[in-house]
Amino acid sequence: MGMSDEIRSALAARIRDHSAKVAVMGLGYVGLPLAVVFAEAGYTVVGIDPIESKVESINRGESYVMDIPSEQLAALVSAGKLRATTDTSVLAEADAVSICVPTPLRKTGDPDLSFIVSATESLAPFLHSGMVVVLESSTYPGTTRELMLPVLTECCELQAGRDFFLAFSPERVDPGRKDWTTINTPKVVGGITPQCSDMAELWYGQALQTVVKVSSCEVAEMSKLLENTFRMINIGLVNELAIMCDRLGVDVWEVIDAAATKPFGFMKFTPGPGLGGHCIPIDPLYLSWKLKSLNYTARFIELASEINTGMPRFVLRKVQDALNEAGKPLKNSRVLVLGAAYKPDIDDMRESPALDVIGLLMQLKADVRYHDPFVPKIEHDGWALHSVDDLMKEVAAADCVVIITNHSSYDYAAILEQASLIVDTRNGLGAMGKNQSKVVRL
Structure with missing residues (x-):
């Protein structure tokens, strides 16, 4: 077994036995429900957000997202399955990272990717062998490969698909719905390489009911835009x-x-x-x-x-x-x-x-x-x-x-x-x- 096979095998084992440490960057209406779903699946989850008031609220077990009752959040916090912090250095110990940050439009009509860039730059120093990273923020096709990948690899010799695994999975949250929620809405995932797709599918499949793997991150990015353009x-x-x-x-x-x-x-x-x-x-x-x-x-x-x-x-x-x-x-x-x-x-x-x-x-x-x-x-x-x-x-x-x-x-x-x-x-x-x-x- 080659080194890359060993890395994939070790990460897959941690994901399957739920010993993998999960981080969610961005604790809004997408990130907090996702963190809760991973925690309820048995993973130990840390949420990262720059807004101190959100972090303090989560650590008190008080939800500010309507779809997450405070009782549900408090149970996970008291059990030690979920906590929040503003400190990005906790990413050094993470095996799996989901990025759920805003992507607004500027007044000029072009995408404001500053939140994705900031999150990626915060993650880059802590990227390590055997880590899977999934971007969930809505964006244009090519963002994961053209923007994130260079930032993550410019200061290290790690290679996507061999040493770490990078993918895109569009959020499909419809706030206020009770019938289709984070856990049962089918989840599209597509990676930089087939190995990246496989690892993202494996990880999300441990917590979500249905995962739909596609051939590339560009297909996954485009699928979200098709849904909302329709x-x-x-x-x-x-x-x-x-x-x-x-x-x-x-x-x-x-x-x-x-x-x-x-x-x-x-x-x-x-x-x-x-x-x-x-x-x-x-x-x-x-x-x-x-x-x-x-x-x-x-x-x-x-x-x-x-x-x-x-x-x-x-x-x-x-x-x-x-x-x-x-x-x-x-x-x-x-x-x-x-x-x-x-x-x-x-x-x-x-x-x-x-x-x-x-x-x-x-x-x-x-x-x-x-x-x-x-x-x-x-x-x-x-x-x-x-x-x-x-x-x-x-x-x-x-x-x-x-x-x-x-x-x-x-x-x-x-x-x-x-x-x-x-x-x-x-x-x-x-x-x-x-x-x-x-x-x-x-």
Whole structure:
């Protein structure tokens, strides 16, 4: 048996008997659930994050991620299976490392890979023989091989696939879901070499129910972008359909429900005030940016992005027109926005269209209030608001109520009864809102 075979065999043995020490870099909505899954599978896990308050919270057994109950976290911490630190030197003892750091877009529209670069540079001094490293952060095809690999190997003689194992596995977290979670959502993995793919598959397969191995990290990177580009483009399609139906005087929600009765060849998407969350509004633009460097324009992505980013202004016009019909100008009108999170029943504000809608209303001097049972305060782009305390009092006092996020906890029947005017961008009122003179639907 050669030296490289011995390294693979030894690491595989530690992974199989769960004696491998696991590190997770980045303890947000992706990293913390992943760390919990590995710890519950029997591994000893250390989470690494530069934010001291997160580290202290985890070590107290207090979760700040909605999908992880504090009781579940506290049990793992007290059992010594999971702890957190800001000290990257613990990577020296790690056998397996998952990197789960943010990858936002800059204002110029190009990917901000500074978090991946920083994490890789922090890991590089502690890279050692017999270590498997998996990047989970959404990014463009080529990042793992072209950006991470050179940083990890420039100061050492270790070789990927021989001495250590580098792979990409796209996160597929959908915050707030109970049916598909980190442990049972199929996990795609692809490595720099076949040996890297094999080791990543072996490791993740010890904790996750289904692992799907692909031929390369580029395939894995591209698969994530396809998933979210598919959703972005189809949401763009139904958002444009909503605009067209508005012009035609046709009920878009009835059209969609009718089309959805077809048992094949159609997948139901619904319109809304814009795109939110980290993945769908952003991931396709990584691909678009990458293709521009290859002199190719991703036309579907560019068009869908244009339509989706224009939806908050479409909502603004709906509010303006509704108030005009009621004989009121938007300026100084009291507008109550219901829902600030990007989707129902979570506290995630990332890229939420509510931010754009509120900002546009403020620009036109509306008296804007908001309510969200999960988001007590918003600070964005130089303005700040607190969620109102007495919801129904504000509903009754508002000149217009705008439903942006259709949280399930809202009593829509009571809101319909108390409000003088409603603009419903999510069909939150459902059948109650049809044929109501005081309800304007998207």
